[in-house]
Amino acid sequence: MKQQLPYIQNPILRGFNPDPSIVRVGDDFYVATSTFQWFPGVQIHHSRDLIHWQLLTRPLDRLSQLNMLGNPDSGGVWAPCLTYDNHLFYLVYTDVKSHAGAYKDTHNYVVTAPDIKGPWSDPVYLNSNGFDPSLFHNEDGKKWLVNMQWDYRKDRDPFNGIYLQEYSEEEQRLVGPSYLIYQGSELGLTEGPHLYKKDGYYYLMVAEGGTSYEHAVTLARSKALTGPYETDPSGAMLSARHNPEAMLQKAGHASLVHTQSDEWYIVHLCGRPLTTEGRRCNLGRETAIQRCEWSEDGWLRLTGGGNTPFNEIQAPALPWHPFPAPSPTDHFEEGTLDIQWQSLRQPMTEQWLTLTERPGYLRLRGMESPNSRFRHSLIGRRQQAFRCEAETALEFEPGTYQQMAGLTYYYNSQNYYYLRLGYDEKADTNLAILANDHGVYHEHTAEPVPVPSGARVYLRLVIQDRWLQFYYSLNGSEWFAIGPELDASKISDEYATHLVDGYFTDWGFTGAFIGLCAHDLSGGRRAADFDYFRYEEKE
Numbered sequence: 127m128k129q130q131l132p133y134i135q136n137p138i139l140r141g142f143n144p145d146p147s148i149v150r151v152g153d154d155f156y157v158a159t160s161t162f163q164w165f166p167g168v169q170i171h172h173s174r175d176l177i178h179w180q181l182l183t184r185p186l187d188r189l190s191q192l193n194m195l196g197n198p199d200s201g202g203v204w205a206p207c208l209t210y211d212n213h214l215f216y217l218v219y220t221d222v223k224s225h226a227g228a229y230k231d232t233h234n235y236v237v238t239a240p241d242i243k244g245p246w247s248d249p250v251y252l253n254s255n256g257f258d259p260s261l262f263h264n265e266d267g268k269k270w271l272v273n274m275q276w277d278y279r280k281d282r283d284p285f286n287g288i289y290l291q292e293y294s295e296e297e298q299r300l301v302g303p304s305y306l307i308y309q310g311s312e313l314g315l316t317e318g319p320h321l322y323k324k325d326g327y328y329y330l331m332v333a334e335g336g337t338s339y340e341h342a343v344t345l346a347r348s349k350a351l352t353g354p355y356e357t358d359p360s361g362a363m364l365s366a367r368h369n370p371e372a373m374l375q376k377a378g379h380a381s382l383v384h385t386q387s388d389e390w391y392i393v394h395l396c397g398r399p400l401t402t403e404g405r406r407c408n409l410g411r412e413t414a415i416q417r418c419e420w421s422e423d424g425w426l427r428l429t430g431g432g433n434t435p436f437n438e439i440q441a442p443a444l445p446w447h448p449f450p451a452p453s454p455t456d457h458f459e460e461g462t463l464d465i466q467w468q469s470l471r472q473p474m475t476e477q478w479l480t481l482t483e484r485p486g487y488l489r490l491r492g493m494e495s496p497n498s499r500f501r502h503s504l505i506g507r508r509q510q511a512f513r514c515e516a517e518t519a520l521e522f523e524p525g526t527y528q529q530m531a532g533l534t535y536y537y538n539s540q541n542y543y544y545l546r547l548g549y550d551e552k553a554d555t556n557l558a559i560l561a562n563d564h565g566v567y568h569e570h571t572a573e574p575v576p577v578p579s580g581a582r583v584y585l586r587l588v589i590q591d592r593w594l595q596f597y598y599s600l601n602g603s604e605w606f607a608i609g610p611e612l613d614a615s616k617i618s619d620e621y622a623t624h625l626v627d628g629y630f631t632d633w634g635f636t637g638a639f640i641g642l643c644a645h646d647l648s649g650g651r652r653a654a655d656f657d658y659f660r661y662e663e664k665e
Contacts, residue, residue: 132440132441132443133177133438133439133440133441134176134177134415134438134439134440134441135437135438136373136374136396136414136415136435136436136437136438136439137374137396137398137412137413137414138176138177138179138393138413138414138415139157139159139171139179139412139413140409140412140510140511141409141410141412141508141509141510141511141637141638142409142410142411142412142508142636142637142638142639143159143169143171143410143411143412143413143508144159144160144337144379144395144410144411144412144413144635145159145160145204145205145206145258145318145379145395145411146158146159146379146380146381146393146394146395146413147159147205147206147207147208147209147260147320147381147393148208148381148382148383148391148393149208149209149210149215149383150383150384150385150386151210151215151242152386153174153386153444154172154173154174154242155172155173155174155176155383156170156171156172156173156182156208156242157170157171157173157179157208157381157393157413158170158206158207158208158217159171159206159413160203160204160205160206160635161184161202161203161468162200162201162202162203162204162635162636163194163197163198163199163200163201163202163470163471163499163538163636164202164468164469164470164471164506164636164639165186165187165192165194165468165469165470165471165472165473165474166184166185166186166187166192166468166473167184167185167186167187167191167192167194167202167203167219168184168185168186168203168206168217168219169181169184170182170183170184170185170208170242172242173447174444174445174447175441175442175444175445175446175447176385176391176415176441176442176444177441177446177447177448178446178447178448178449179449180449181465181466182242182243183242183243183244183465184465184468185217185237185239185244185246186203186219186237186246187244187246187473188473189473190248190249191235191237191246191248191249192221194221194471194472195471195472195499195500195501196471196499196500197221197222197223197471197499198222198223198224198225198226198499199499199538199539199540199622199632199633199634199636200225200538200622200632200633200634200635200636201221201222201223201224201225202221202222202471203219203220203221203222204219204220204222204232204257204258204635205219205220205257205258205259205317205318205379206218206219207219207259207260207261207320207381209261209262209263211263211269213240214238214239214240215238215239215240215241215242216236216237216238216261217236217237217238217239217246218234218235218236218252218259218260218261218271219234219235219237219259220232220233220234220235220257220258220259221233221235222257225633226631226632226633227631228278228280228284229278230256230257230276230278231254232254232255232256232257232276233251233254234251234252234253234254234256234257234259234271234273235249235250235251235252236249236250236252236259236261236293237249237250250298250299251299252271252293252299252300253271253273253291253300255273255275255276255289256273256274256275256276256286256289257273257274257276257317258273258274258317258318258319258333259271259272259273260272260273260319260320260321261293262320262321262322264323264351265323268292269292269293269294269295270290270291270292270293270321270351271290271291271292271293271300272288272289272290272307272319272320272321272330273288273289273319274286274287274288274289274316274317274318274319275287275288275289275306283314285310285314285315285316285317287306287307287308287309287310287316288306288307288308288309288310288316288319288330288332289304289305289306289307290304290305290307290321290351290352291303291304291305305352305353307330307348307352307353307354307355308330308332308346308353308355310332310334310344311334311344311346311357311361311362313334313335313340313342313344313362314334314335315333315334315335315336316332316333316334316344317332317333317334317379318332318333318378318379318380319331319332320332320380320381320382322382324420325424326349327347327348327349327424328347328348328349328350328351328355329345329346329347329382329426330345330346330347330348330355331343331344331345331380331381331382331392332344332345332346333378333379333380333395334362334378335362335365335367335378337376337378337379337395337411337635338376338397338619338620339366339367339370339375339376339405340367341365341366341367341376341377341378341379341395342362342364342365342367342377342378343362343363343364343365343377343378343379343380343392343394344357344358344361344362344363345357345358345363345425345426346358347424347425358425358426360425361433362433363425363426363427363428363433364377364378364380364392364394364416364428364433364435365377365378365433365434366396366434366435369434372434372435373398373437374396374397374398374414374435374436374437375396375397375398375399375405375407376395376396376397376407376411377394377395377396377414377434377435378394378395379394379395380392380393380394380395381393381394382418382426385442385444386444387442387443387444389417389442389443390417390418390419390420390426391415391416391417391418391442392415392416392418392426393413393414393415394413394414394415394416394435395411395412395413395414396411396412396413396414396435397409397410397411397412397619398412400512400591400592400614400615400618401592401615404615404620404621405620406615406616406618406619406620406621407618407619407620407637408509408614408615408617408618408637408638409509409510409511409512409637409638410508410618410619410636410637410638411619411635411637414435415439416428416429416435416436416439417429417430417436417439417440452464452466454660454661454662455658455659455660456658456659456660457486457657457658458481458486458487458488458656458657458658458659459485459486460481461481461482462481463481463488463505466507466508466661467505467506467507468505468506468507468639469502469504469505469506470502470504470506471499471500471502472500472501472502474505477491478490478491478493478501478503478651479491479503479505484655486657487521487655487656487657488505488642488655488656488659489653489654489655489656490503490504490505490531490642490643490644490653490654490656491503491644491646491651491652491653492529492530492531492644492645492646492650492651492652492653492654493644493645493646493651494645494647495645495647496534496539496542496544496560496562496643496645497539497540497562497565498539499539502539502643503643503644503645504534504536504641504642504643504644505641505642505643506534506536506639506640506641506642507639507640507641507661508637508638508639509589509637509638509639509640510663511663511664511665512589512590512591512665513589513590513591513663513664513665514588514589514661514662514663514664514665515586515587515588515589515660515661515662515664516533516586516587516640516659516660516661516662517584517585517586517587517659517660518533518584518585518586518642518656518657518658518659518660519582519583519584519585519602519656519657519658520532520533520547520582520583520584520585520654520655520656520657521580521582521583521654521655521657522547522583522644522652522653522654522655523555523579523580523652524547524548524549524555524652525549525652526549526648527548527549527550527551528645528646528647528648529548529549529645529646529647529648529650529652530546530547530548530549530644530645531546531547531548531643531644531645531654532544532545532546532547532557532585532642532643533545533585533586533587533596533640533641533642534639534640534641534642534643535587535589535594535612535614535617535638535639535640535641536617536638536639536640536641537616537617537618537621537622537634537636537637537638537639538622538634538636539562540562540564540565540622540632541562541563541564541616541617541621541622542561542562542617543559543560543561543570543594543596543612543617544559544560544561544643545557545558545559545585545587545596545598545608545609546558546559546560546645547577547583547585547654548574550574553573553574553575553576554576554579555576555577555578555579555580555581556574556575556576556577557571557574557575557577557583557598557608558571558574558575559571559596559608559609559612561612563616564621564624570609570610570612571608571609575598575608577598577600578600581600582600582657583598583599583600584598584599584600584601584602584605585597585598586598586599586605587640589614590664591614592613592614592615593611593612593613593614594611594612594613594614595607595609595611595612596608596609596612614638617638618634618637618638619634619635619636619637620634621634622634640661642656642659
């Protein structure tokens with residue numbers, strides 16, 4: 127095999143892939159990341175060299191495991207933890223039912239599978255006292271759940287501390303006392319705990335400072351599982367909080383792995399700001415990797431020194447293992463959707479999505495409005511490059527202004543752009559751009575563009591860094607811009623998050639999606655047919 131440069135370019139999982147949890151099983155590495163309100167839940171990527179990664183599976187794929195109808199934007203699956211013990215994979219996760227204001231409803235579960243691709247079990251309920259659950263498999267065979275606990279009371283630190291409780295696999299429940307093992311460093315907002323055992327110490331790795339630009343990774347250790355835990359005297363072992371010029375910002379929420387070549391790495395959350403104004407990251411929070419080593423006094427350090435994340439790191443001494451590049455175009459001819467697609471809160475069922483009624487086409491039956499948090503007929507894929515374009519061909523015959531379908535650039539129910547084919551009493555069948563901006567309805571076309579009834583319409587969006595432009599065509603070769611240039615940076619965590627009177631009334635934790643959608647506010651479920659979808663990155 128030709129010798130390749132032994133370096134890893136960050137981030138390794140581009141686009142919305144936050145809160146990484148890594149595990150090695152033999153020669154295989156797996157990283158699980160959060161999916162929030164997108165279904166199926168939890169993304170698992172696979173690698174054999176830590177350089178190349180492939181989206182492999184999403185384990186929470188049925189309602190018995192994850193029922194998110196009505197969940198808030200940026201609710202749903204938070205911070206999964208993937209582990210392996212005694213020939214079994216364990217995945218613990220939170221299903222967040224509410225998170226705005228003083229309270230949080232956070233239900234924690236565990237599912238298992240003998241194979242990473244499943245089948246995964248129905249969930250076992252664990253607790254609801256906080257979020258970011260992690261499972262630790264001790265050397266004596268006992269299993270322990272560790273998670274942060276939330277305190278809603280006024281004038282209290284809502285991040286009440288990291289708690290530990292034994293999990294009985296035989297009884298399928300938590301047993302015994304709950305121990306408060308760590309209350310964090312001076313950075314505060316202590317969450318995202320993972321436990322490890324090395325050289326007689328229990329190491330607790332936590333995220334601190336919040337998941338935005340003050341984010342950090344802190345390590346603490348103890349000779350006893352239940353503590354007391356001593357904080358690393360050098361402070362955060364990873365953070366970009368004091369380095370605003372670093373490419374990888376928001377560095378935190380890390381997970382540790384030991385390679386079969388006796389090397390140590392952490393994967394961690396990061397973000398790449400698109401703009402200096404508001405420092406918005408429309409690709410969302412991504413996953414990067416750092417090479418580490420242990421100091422003489424037993425603390426984890428970045429190889430290369432300091433605690434600022436590196437854009438490029440040395441790869442492990444493992445054989446190179448690339449994966450085939452995915453096709454840029456989905457022709458909807460395989461009978462099943464490509465793994466890149468996800469839906470909002472609900473499974474993709476024949477009731478609203480079919481590839482068989484008209485072979486070679488994706489048929490979506492219009493359901494609730496673009497603002498719905500219940501039954502939204504939309505599938506989307508992540509934007510994973512700052513410069514990209516997407517295109518589709520749509521056949522749709524609306525009979526009322528309540529029926530529409532098209533191409534959307536989507537963050538959540540309160541923030542999106544939507545090039546829709548619809549109907550108007552004056553313009554008949556027409557194209558127009560609708561939008562939601564912090565929940566306020568907008569139209570970005572001064573006048574709808576008439577198109578022949580029943581005609582195939584080609585739709586395209588082009589994103590160049592901060593700017594988005596929609597286009598349309600009636601023949602697939604001659605294209606026309608529609609509407610103004612739009613601000614793509616609004617489709618970001620930073621823009622979506624709202625703070626009112628000291629309380630966050632809305633959170634943004636996801637990232638930009640490019641989607642195909644259909645809506646029928648009359649309840650008639652008028653169907654829209656999409657012939658193909660093309661997504662290409664330009665950087």
